[in-house]
Amino acid sequence: MATLVFLLLLLGGAMALAMREAPLWLWSVLAAAAAFVWQSSLLHGGFHVPSPSGLQWLGWLPAVALAVLSVPGIRRSLVVEPAFRMVKGILPKVSDTEQQALDAGTVGFDAELFSGRPDWGKLRAVPGIVLTAEEQAFLDGPTEDLCRLIDDWHVRHNRKEIPAEIWDFVKTHGFLGMLISKEHGGLGFSAQAQSLILGKVASRSPDVVTIVMVPNSLGPGELIEKYGTEEQKHHFLPRLAKGLEVPCFSLTGPTSGSDAATMRDIGQVVRGTWNGAETLGIKLSWDKRYITLGPNATLVGLAFRLFDPDNLLGRGEDIGITVALIPSDHPGVNIGRRHLPSGAAFPNGPNWGTDVFIPMDMIIGGEKMVGQGWRMLMECLAAGRAISLPSSSTSGAKAMLRFTTAYSRIRKQFGLPVGRMEGIEEAITRMVETAYVNEAARAATAAMVSRGEKPSVISALMKYQTTERLRRSINDAMDIHGGRAICDGPSNYLQSAYQMIPVGITVEGANILTRTLITFAQGALRSHPYLYKEVQAVQNPDTRAGLAAFEQAFCGHIAFSASNVAGAFFHNITGGLFASAPENANLTAEWYRQLWRASRNFALVADLTVALLGGGLKTKQKITGRMADALSELYMTACVLKRYEDDGKPAGDRHIVELAARNGLHRFQEAIGGAIDNFPVAWARVAMRVLVFPLGRPYKPASDNLGAQVARLAMEPGDVRDRLTRHIFVSHDVNDATGLLEVTLKKVIASEEAEKKLERAIRLGTVRRYHGIDWIGDAVKAGAITEAEGKLLREVEELTARVIAVDHFSPDEVRPHYMTPGHNARQASAAE
Numbered sequence: 001m002a003t004l005v006f007l008l009l010l011l012g013g014a015m016a017l018a019m020r021e022a023p024l025w026l027w028s029v030l031a032a033a034a035a036f037v038w039q040s041s042l043l044h045g046g047f048h049v050p051s052p053s054g055l056q057w058l059g060w061l062p063a064v065a066l067a068v069l070s071v072p073g074i075r076r077s078l079v080v081e082p083a084f085r086m087v088k089g090i091l092p093k094v095s096d097t098e099q100q101a102l103d104a105g106t107v108g109f110d111a112e113l114f115s116g117r118p119d120w121g122k123l124r125a126v127p128g129i130v131l132t133a134e135e136q137a138f139l140d141g142p143t144e145d146l147c148r149l150i151d152d153w154h155v156r157h158n159r160k161e162i163p164a165e166i167w168d169f170v171k172t173h174g175f176l177g178m179l180i181s182k183e184h185g186g187l188g189f190s191a192q193a194q195s196l197i198l199g200k201v202a203s204r205s206p207d208v209v210t211i212v213m214v215p216n217s218l219g220p221g222e223l224i225e226k227y228g229t230e231e232q233k234h235h236f237l238p239r240l241a242k243g244l245e246v247p248c249f250s251l252t253g254p255t256s257g258s259d260a261a262t263m264r265d266i267g268q269v270v271r272g273t274w275n276g277a278e279t280l281g282i283k284l285s286w287d288k289r290y291i292t293l294g295p296n297a298t299l300v301g302l303a304f305r306l307f308d309p310d311n312l313l314g315r316g317e318d319i320g321i322t323v324a325l326i327p328s329d330h331p332g333v334n335i336g337r338r339h340l341p342s343g344a345a346f347p348n349g350p351n352w353g354t355d356v357f358i359p360m361d362m363i364i365g366g367e368k369m370v371g372q373g374w375r376m377l378m379e380c381l382a383a384g385r386a387i388s389l390p391s392s393s394t395s396g397a398k399a400m401l402r403f404t405t406a407y408s409r410i411r412k413q414f415g416l417p418v419g420r421m422e423g424i425e426e427a428i429t430r431m432v433e434t435a436y437v438n439e440a441a442r443a444a445t446a447a448m449v450s451r452g453e454k455p456s457v458i459s460a461l462m463k464y465q466t467t468e469r470l471r472r473s474i475n476d477a478m479d480i481h482g483g484r485a486i487c488d489g490p491s492n493y494l495q496s497a498y499q500m501i502p503v504g505i506t507v508e509g510a511n512i513l514t515r516t517l518i519t520f521a522q523g524a525l526r527s528h529p530y531l532y533k534e535v536q537a538v539q540n541p542d543t544r545a546g547l548a549a550f551e552q553a554f555c556g557h558i559a560f561s562a563s564n565v566a567g568a569f570f571h572n573i574t575g576g577l578f579a580s581a582p583e584n585a586n587l588t589a590e591w592y593r594q595l596w597r598a599s600r601n602f603a604l605v606a607d608l609t610v611a612l613l614g615g616g617l618k619t620k621q622k623i624t625g626r627m628a629d630a631l632s633e634l635y636m637t638a639c640v641l642k643r644y645e646d647d648g649k650p651a652g653d654r655h656i657v658e659l660a661a662r663n664g665l666h667r668f669q670e671a672i673g674g675a676i677d678n679f680p681v682a683w684a685r686v687a688m689r690v691l692v693f694p695l696g697r698p699y700k701p702a703s704d705n706l707g708a709q710v711a712r713l714a715m716e717p718g719d720v721r722d723r724l725t726r727h728i729f730v731s732h733d734v735n736d737a738t739g740l741l742e743v744t745l746k747k748v749i750a751s752e753e754a755e756k757k758l759e760r761a762i763r764l765g766t767v768r769r770y771h772g773i774d775w776i777g778d779a780v781k782a783g784a785i786t787e788a789e790g791k792l793l794r795e796v797e798e799l800t801a802r803v804i805a806v807d808h809f810s811p812d813e814v815r816p817h818y819m820t821p822g823h824n825a826r827q828a829s830a831a832e
């Protein structure tokens with residue numbers, strides 16, 4: 001018994017030291033105390049001062065070894081220097097372009113999650129949704145007006161392009177220059193405002209939001225604003241802001257998609273003639289495709305690799321990726337015809353050129369910025385990726401929910417609104433969760449960007465998570481609408497999202513790559529508290545300085561790893577009871593604690609994954625993908641708690657928060673459990689199972705009852721439904737397909753009592769409901785319902801018939817007339 005107590009105390013002491021990242025000398029003291037107690041007969045009720053002999057000396061070895069290692073000089077030569085050499089060999093190799101990507105963004109709350117001890121104060125310090133009066137007025141004024149102007153069917157089917165009146169509207173009101181500063185003629189809106197404006201437009205038309213999003217995302221406007229010369233800023237920015245120039249940005253080519261840095265588009269520094277004078281410039285050959293706004297662009301932003309074979313710039317031959325801004329009517333620039341991406345109407349197409357001469361001042365930022373292109377792109381991408389697709393995917397999820405909850409209450413089968421059937425309810429519950437979680441994470445992330453962060457890891461996870469979750473919501477919406485959603489036409493309000501979601505999944509880093517490579521594999525390097533410091537230290541050409549930096553990072557890393565082992569195990573066996581929750585969290589304190597505990601587990605597994613997979617991290621994508629999912633769940637669930645607080649903890653949202661927290665933690669557990677179960681190193685697999693799941697897997701998904709409560713809340717017009725779908729465009733116009741839903745929903749609810757009476761009369765056989773019979777009139781005559789109830793039911797029947805109707809067309813109306821069979825852009829151009 002005494003031995004057991006001794007061992008437990010020893011384990012407790014070691015865990016306490018590890019969790020507090022205690023210095024080595026304290027460990028040495030603990031080891032010495034343990035040896036002393038063990039050999040002093042204290043455990044057997046007696047006491048004598050130990051006088052070790054023979055093998056007994058071995059008991060003192062750990063204490064002596066730890067004491068010796070506490071001496072910096074000895075520690076350095078015995079441990080740090082060999083580790084320095086070894087780590088050089090196993091750390092993931094970082095290419096130049098990866099290095100620039102790593103250096104580009106900022107680290108924020110993601111680092112808190114990687115640390116295993118998130119500081120909730122930092123999350124709470126991120127502002128909620130704050131807009132200036134001017135931004136709010138723009139959201140309520142021109143943005144609403146634009147939404148009312150959009151006829152989705154007309155855009156994506158009748159015209160198959162963005163109508164001139166919409167281009168004129170967005171140009172005149174400055175939509176294309178939201179990120180351009182006021183000083184340069186733009187609106188100078190915050191990231192939060194841009195995100196909300198884009199979201200509202202997206203809820204009306206994925207095509208129209210694309211033409212607004214692209215000039216406000218990674219591209220000429222942002223690149224010139226940040227890196228342009230003064231002349232470029234003064235000339236181009238006011239023109240871009242007013243829409244006098246339409247920009248596109250060309251990075252992707254036929255052979256360089258995800259691996260864009262391997263582009264074969266090249267420029268050579270040469271002397272040439274420009275405006276009648278000999279000048280230094282670049283001879284360019286390129287071939288790009290998939291370029292959004294390309295067919296309409298007046299300015300082509302172009303990324304290419306620059307070489308200087310004659311060393312005219314004095315910087316050697318391979319200068320690196322460079323970005324130029326070339327007028328689309330510049331001699332030799334070919335703007336191809338249009339691609340047809342997923343039936344979309346926004347302009348998208350190829351462009352190319354061979355031996356096109358451009359003067360140096362067409363380089364963004366001028367000659368001094370040659371070779372800086374990749375860094376410029378990565379810096380802008382880190383922020384832009386956090387705004388554009390998360391905004392549209394969030395509003396898409398909210399719109400899907402708003403339309404589908406209305407429809408599922410209006411549409412009846414088997415005598416019931418389909419939304420009352422459990423199968424449908426289950427899908428609606430998923431949609432509620434997505435709408436709430438996407439918005440929570442969107443708002444927090446946009447607020448981070450608004451205050452100057454460029455969150456590279458968070459933006460990556462937001463991109464793939466919000467688009468994937470929207471894809472699931474769209475599928476749920478389609479399933480719930482049945483045939484009504486499949487038959488396309490002006491009354492179909494789901495098809496544009498269904499057709500366009502693959503675009504969101506693919507652009508700005510296709511999702512599979514973003515999940516498996518960028519979020520965790522690169523994210524771990526960036527957000528881990530020590531790894532990046534170690535990488536930088538071993539890559540430091542000054543070995544002395546590198547070794548010193550490495551020692552500091554390495555010793556910190558060892559203490560961090562030990563702390564993860566002890567911390568994760570401790571919080572897992574105590575069920576997160578002692579984990580950290582912020583003050584005044586009240587009802588959500590438990591979720592904060594569980595997230596903290598989960599973050600401890602994430603830090604442990606992430607640390608071991610990085611340490612043991614090393615350079616293999618990029619190829620072990622089934623592991624890194626799951627780790628990316630685990631990180632995403634931590635981040636997005638934390639944002640859910642933040643949103644609930646920022647919204648003033650509305651009572652109606654409590655169940656939604658609980659559902660999102662339970663499901664988020666469960667998905668976290670499945671993701672991290674999957675990574676552990678499939679971990680390629682056997683001993684680590686066993687160790688991680690013991691440390692992370694010592695008492696089995698603790699989290700269960702939200703119960704069916706909780707799901708049912710949440711789905712019912714979303715189907716009821718009122719505060720909860722409005723909050724769930726806030727910031728999207730909501731029509732109340734009965735002649736608009738979505739406005740018709742809103743109007744009908746209210747009438748359906750108002751007529752529920754009358755409907756019940758009518759149904760009873762039908763069941764009793766008092767009236768019969770078949771085509772050709774006026775059953776409402778018969779019910780009134782039979783006294784089953786009143787005149788007023790009959791009037792209301794007639795109105796509801798007429799509205800419902802319109803809601804459930806699908807469009808039909810003559811063959812001439814639907815035959816495509818814009819395509820010439822057997823042609824593609826290149827052939828057509830060659831023929832011309």
Ligand SMILES: Cc1cc2nc3c(=O)[nH]c(=O)nc-3n(C[C@H](O)[C@H](O)[C@H](O)COP(=O)(O)OP(=O)(O)OC[C@H]3O[C@@H](n4cnc5c(N)ncnc54)[C@H](O)[C@@H]3O)c2cc1C
Pocket residue numbers: 249250251252256257258259289290291292293341348503506507508509510511512513514516517621
């Ligand atoms: C409608 C549309 C608009 C676009 N607009 C623009 C634009 O304006 N400007 C521009 O420059 N580009 C644009 N793009 C290009 C877009 O960014 C690319 O399509 C995207 O980068 C993916 O390249 P890819 O299509 O060639 O796919 P590929 O690179 O061929 O990838 C195929 C699949 O492999 C996966 N994959 C690739 N590498 C890895 C890896 N290492 N690990 C794991 N998975 C991997 C990808 O995730 C993807 O699922 C647009 C594309 C579309 C479809």
